[in-house]
Amino acid sequence: MAGTPSPGLAAYNRGPEGYLEHIRKAKAAVTIPIIASLNASSPGSWVRYAREVAAAGADALELNIYHVPTSSELTGATLEQMYCDLVSLIKANVRIPVAVKLSPYFTSLPNMASRLEQAGADGLVLFNRFYQPDFDVYSREITPTLELSTSQELRLRLHWVATLFGQLRADLAVTGGVHTVFDVLKALLAGARAVMMTSALLQHGIGYLGRIRQDLGRWLGDNGYASVRDIQGRLSRRSVGDPAVFERVNYMHVLASHEPHPPAAGRRS
Helix, strand or coil: CCCCCCHHHHHHHCHHHHHHHHHHHHHHHCCCCCEEEECCCCHHHHHHHHHHHHHCCCCEEEEECCCCCCCCCCCHHHHHHHHHHHHHHHHCCCCCCEEEEECCCCCCHHHHHHHHHHCCCCEEEECCCCCCCEEECCCCEEECCCCCCCHHHHHHHHHHHHHHCCCCCCEEEECCCCCCHHHHHHHHHHCCCEECCCHHHHHHCCCHHHHHHHHHHHHHHHCCCCCHHHCCCCCCCCCCCCHHHHCHHHHHHHHHCCCCCCCCCCCCC
16 A cells, blocks of 8 residues: 555555555454455655554565666665654554565665664565566667566575574564465575465466365375474574585575586587
């Protein structure tokens, strides 16, 4: 929900009031927790809509802080402090849990994660996908594009969740690149408490969730685990025998592991 939605989004979310009504209807229709997402343009609108989202019945709130700096005068330190101040402000005004959806572009993500937790964040969602425009070389126009994720995007999330697991009290969630039950399992093994899926549902329909849940339960049972809690963080940085696999020192090992494919028969190199 945004404080001032653009006209082109009118059919998408019907503005703030339409979104709040959507939360109320969802809360009345299901027994599972309803987690609302919020994006706004100023501290005042962030607080106002955070309060209204909570009053509408949301069980938790995800802050989609989507600030893309374009000015060279805005420093990284200033931007990071803006994030932390915003979290503190919203936590002072709502009683429901608050998660922060992050991008991977901070200089020191562990430090930023720790600061957000100190500011009051109950959870961190890794990572936001920035939708980047394409260029049309014939019309010489900038064209908006939307590309669904693939499982290849998951690795960045796995790396940072596995690195942060055990360093924070805040829950960690993975979003972006989750398409199969094996993607779900990898996220849990890295240390995720929650795993989010969107692109796969757009491709396969909402019923795909049932298949993922069945496959997850089957895998856990076949491998002797009673619940997802039993595997959470088993492949995190603090749990593996060689933590260097998550560090720069592992770079040469990765390169050395590459085995080039032999040239196809009949081809000359």
